[in-house]
Amino acid sequence: MQNKSTASHIDKGPRRRTRRDLRPTPPGHDRAARTFLRFPEHWLKACCIAVCLSAAISSPARSDQTPVGDRASSARDVEPKRPDEMVSVYRKALKELPRERDPLESARVQAALGAALATIGERDGDPHMLSEATASYKAALKIFSRWGAPVDWANTQFLLGRSLALQGASESSPGKLEEAESAFRQALEEYGRRERPIEWATTELCLGDVLIRLGKTYNRPEHLAGAIDASSKALTVLERDCASFIWPRAQSILGDALGALGTAEGRDEALEEAASVFYDSLKECTRERNPYFWATAQVGLGNILATLGARQASASRLTDAVAADREALQVFTRERYATLWAMTQMNLGDALAALGDRQSDADRLKEAVAAYGEALQELTRAHTPSDWAATQMKLGNALTALGMREDEITHIEMAVAAYREASKEYTRDRAPMDWAVVQGNLANALVLLGTREKNLERFDAAVTAYGEALEILTPTAAPSQNEAIRKSLARAHAAILQWLKE
Numbered sequence: 458m459q460n461k462s463t464a465s466h467i468d469k470g471p472r473r474r475t476r477r478d479l480r481p482t483p484p485g486h487d488r489a490a491r492t493f494l495r496f497p498e499h500w501l502k503a504c505c506i507a508v509c510l511s512a513a514i515s516s517p518a519r520s521d522q523t524p525v526g527d528r529a530s531s532a533r534d535v536e537p538k539r540p541d542e543m544v545s546v547y548r549k550a551l552k553e554l555p556r557e558r559d560p561l562e563s564a565r566v567q568a569a570l571g572a573a574l575a576t577i578g579e580r581d582g583d584p585h586m587l588s589e590a591t592a593s594y595k596a597a598l599k600i601f602s603r604w605g606a607p608v609d610w611a612n613t614q615f616l617l618g619r620s621l622a623l624q625g626a627s628e629s630s631p632g633k634l635e636e637a638e639s640a641f642r643q644a645l646e647e648y649g650r651r652e653r654p655i656e657w658a659t660t661e662l663c664l665g666d667v668l669i670r671l672g673k674t675y676n677r678p679e680h681l682a683g684a685i686d687a688s689s690k691a692l693t694v695l696e697r698d699c700a701s702f703i704w705p706r707a708q709s710i711l712g713d714a715l716g717a718l719g720t721a722e723g724r725d726e727a728l729e730e731a732a733s734v735f736y737d738s739l740k741e742c743t744r745e746r747n748p749y750f751w752a753t754a755q756v757g758l759g760n761i762l763a764t765l766g767a768r769q770a771s772a773s774r775l776t777d778a779v780a781a782d783r784e785a786l787q788v789f790t791r792e793r794y795a796t797l798w799a800m801t802q803m804n805l806g807d808a809l810a811a812l813g814d815r816q817s818d819a820d821r822l823k824e825a826v827a828a829y830g831e832a833l834q835e836l837t838r839a840h841t842p843s844d845w846a847a848t849q850m851k852l853g854n855a856l857t858a859l860g861m862r863e864d865e866i867t868h869i870e871m872a873v874a875a876y877r878e879a880s881k882e883y884t885r886d887r888a889p890m891d892w893a894v895v896q897g898n899l900a901n902a903l904v905l906l907g908t909r910e911k912n913l914e915r916f917d918a919a920v921t922a923y924g925e926a927l928e929i930l931t932p933t934a935a936p937s938q939n940e941a942i943r944k945s946l947a948r949a950h951a952a953i954l955q956w957l958k959e
Contacts, residue, residue: 540576547573556600561609564600567593568613575620582840584627590620603647611647614640615660622667629843629887631675637667650694658691659703665691665710673717676890681721684714699742705750708738709757716761725768732761744788752788755781756801763808772815778808791835799835802828803848810855822859829855838882846882849875850895857902866909872902885929893929896922897942904949908956916953923949 547570556563571593578586594617601610618640625633641664648657665687672680688711695704712734719727735758742750759781766774782805789797806828813821829852838845853875860868876899883891900922907915923946930938 540573540580543573544570544577560600561606564597564606564613565609567600568597568609568616571597571613571620572616575616575623578620579623582627584624587620587624587627591617591624594620607647611644611656614644614647615656615663618644618660618663618667622663622670625667626670629674631671634667634671638664638671641667650690654694655703658694658707661687661691662703662707662710665714669710669714669717672714672721676721678718678721681714681718685711685718688714697741699747699750702747702750705738705742705747705754708734709750709753712738712754712757712761716757716764720764723768725765728761728765728768732758732765735761748788752785752797752801755785756789756797756804759785759804759808763804763811766808766815767811770815772812775808775812775815779805779812782808795835796841799832800844802832803836803844803851806832806848806851806855810851810858813855814858817862819859819862822855822862825855826852826859842882846879846888846891849879850883850891850898853879853895853898853902857898857905860902860905866906869902869906869909873899873906876902885925889929890935893926893935894938896926897930897938897945900926900942900949901945904945904952908952911956913953913956916949916956919949920946920953 547566550566551563551570554563554566571590574586574593575590577583578590594613597613598610598617601613603610618637621633621637621640624630625637641660644660645657645664648660650657665684668680668684668687671677672684688707691707692704692711695701695707698704712731715727715731715734719725719731735754738754739751739758742754744751759778762774762778762781765771766778782801785801786798786805788794789801791798806825809821809825809828812818813825829848832848833845833852835841836844836848853872856868856872856875860866860872876895879895880892880899882888883895885892900919903915903919903922907913907919923942926942927939927946929935930942932939
C-alpha cells in the first residue's frame with residue numbers, strides 16, 4: 458500500500474498539483490476498480506490509499522455523533538454511479554474466478570467488492586450495504602493471512618475497521634465499534650511507523666476516532682486516553698501542513714479526545730489543552746487556505762469553550778463559544794454540508810442555552826430553541842436517531858428554562874412533548890442512562906406545569922417519572938444525579954401537600 462510519491466506528497470509540503478489531487482473529494486473506489494482491471498496485483502493498494510484519504514478528510518462536527526450518509530459526502534462524490542457499477546463487475550468476477558482456482562486473486566476481488574459496497578453504504582447511509590461490505594472483507598480475510606499475504610491482510614483489516622466503524626456509528630453498536638478497534642489494531646501490527654508511515658498514521662487516526670466514540674458514548678475514560686495516545690502518535694510523523702488534510706484531522710481528533718476526557722474527569726487543564734490544540738489548528742488552517750478544516754476547528758473550539766464556560770460560570774467563555782459556532786456556520790451551510798450544519802446548530806443551541814441560563818436572558822434561550830429547531834430539520838429520527846433524541850432532550854431543557862422565566866405555559870408544554878419524543882429513542886432497554894436522565898427532566902417540567910395549572914395529575918406523573926429515573930440513576934451509578942433527583946422529588950411531594958392544603 459505504501460507509495461513513495463504518495464508519502465512524499467503528504468509528508469513534505471505538497472506542490473500545487475498535489476494540493477489539487479488532495480482537495481476534499483473522496484477519491485472513490487471507482488479509481489481503485491480501474492486499477493484492479495488493469496493491474497490486479499495493485500488493486501488493494503489503490504483501494505486503501507483511496508480510503509485512507511477519505512478517512513482523513515471525513516471530519517465530523519463531533520466524533521461521538523457522526524451520522525452515516527452525510528450529504529456532504531454525496532455532494533463531493535464526482536462519479537456517484539461508479540461504485541454501483543463496480544459492484545456488478547466484482548460479483549461477476551467472483552463467479553468467473555472460483556476460490557479453488559486462484560484463492561489469492563479471489564480474495565482480492567472479494568475485498569474489492571467490499572470496498573465498493575462500503576463506498577455506497579457511506580455515501581447513501583445504507584446499513585445493508587455496510588453490512589455486506591463487512592461480510593465481504595471477512596470472507597477475504599479467511600484467505601489472506603498475515604504470514605502468506607501480509608500487506609493484503611493488513612490493508613483488508615484496515616478496510617474492515619472502516620466498515621465496522623461506520624456500522625457502529627449508524628447502529629449505536631458498541632460491539633461493532635469494538636470489532637473496528639480490533640481490526641485497526643491488527644492492521645497496525647503489520648504497518649510499521651518507519652516502513653509505512655502514512656498507512657500507520659492514518660490507521661492510528663481511524664483507531665482514535667473509534668476510541669473517542671466508545672469513550673464518549675459509553676463513558677469509558679480509558680478509551681479517551683487511548684484516542685489521545687493514537688492521535689499524538691500520528692502527529693509524530695505528520696508534517697504541520699493544513700493542505701495535506703491528515704494533519705488537521707489528527708489535530709481535530711486530539712482536541713476532541715482531550716476535551717472529552719477533561720469533561721468526563723472534570724479536569725479544566727485537559728479542557729484548556731484541548732482549546733490550545735484547536736487554536737493551534739486555526740493558526741495553520743485559515744478560512745482562505747482550508748475552509749473545511751477551519752470550520753471544523755471552530756466547531757471543536759466552540760464545544761470546548763462552552764464546556765469551560767459552563768464549568769467556570771464564565772459568560773465570556775460562553776459568548777466566545779457562540780461566536781465560534783457562528784463562524785463555522787459560514788462554511789457549514791445547509792445546502793453544502795447538511796449534517797455538519799445541523800450538528801453545528803445543535804452545538805450553537807448548547808452554548809446559547811448555557812449563556813441564557815447563566816445570564817437569565819430569555820432572548821438567548823429563545824435563540825437556543827430556534828437553533829435546536831433548525832438542527833431537527835436535518836437530524837431526523839429515521840436517519841440519525843441518536844442525534845435526534847439528544848437534540849429533542851436539549852430542546853426540552855431550553856424550553857423548560859424559558860418556561861421558568863416567562864409566564865407562557867406553552868413553553869413548558871412543548872418541553873414535555875420534546876422529552877416524550879426523546880424517550881421514543883432513548884428507551885430503558887437500549888439506552889438506560891439517557892432514558893433515566895430524560896425521565897428526570899420530564900418530571901421537572903411536569904412539576905412546573907402542574908404548579909402552573911394546579912393539576913394533581915401532572916404531579917402524579919412527575920412522581921412516577923422521578924421514581925423511574927432513580928431506578929437507573931442509583932447512588933452508586935450516578936451519585937450527583939441521584940441526589941439532585943431525590944431533592945426534586947422531595948420538593949414535588951411538598952408542592953403536592955401544599956396544593957392539597959389550599
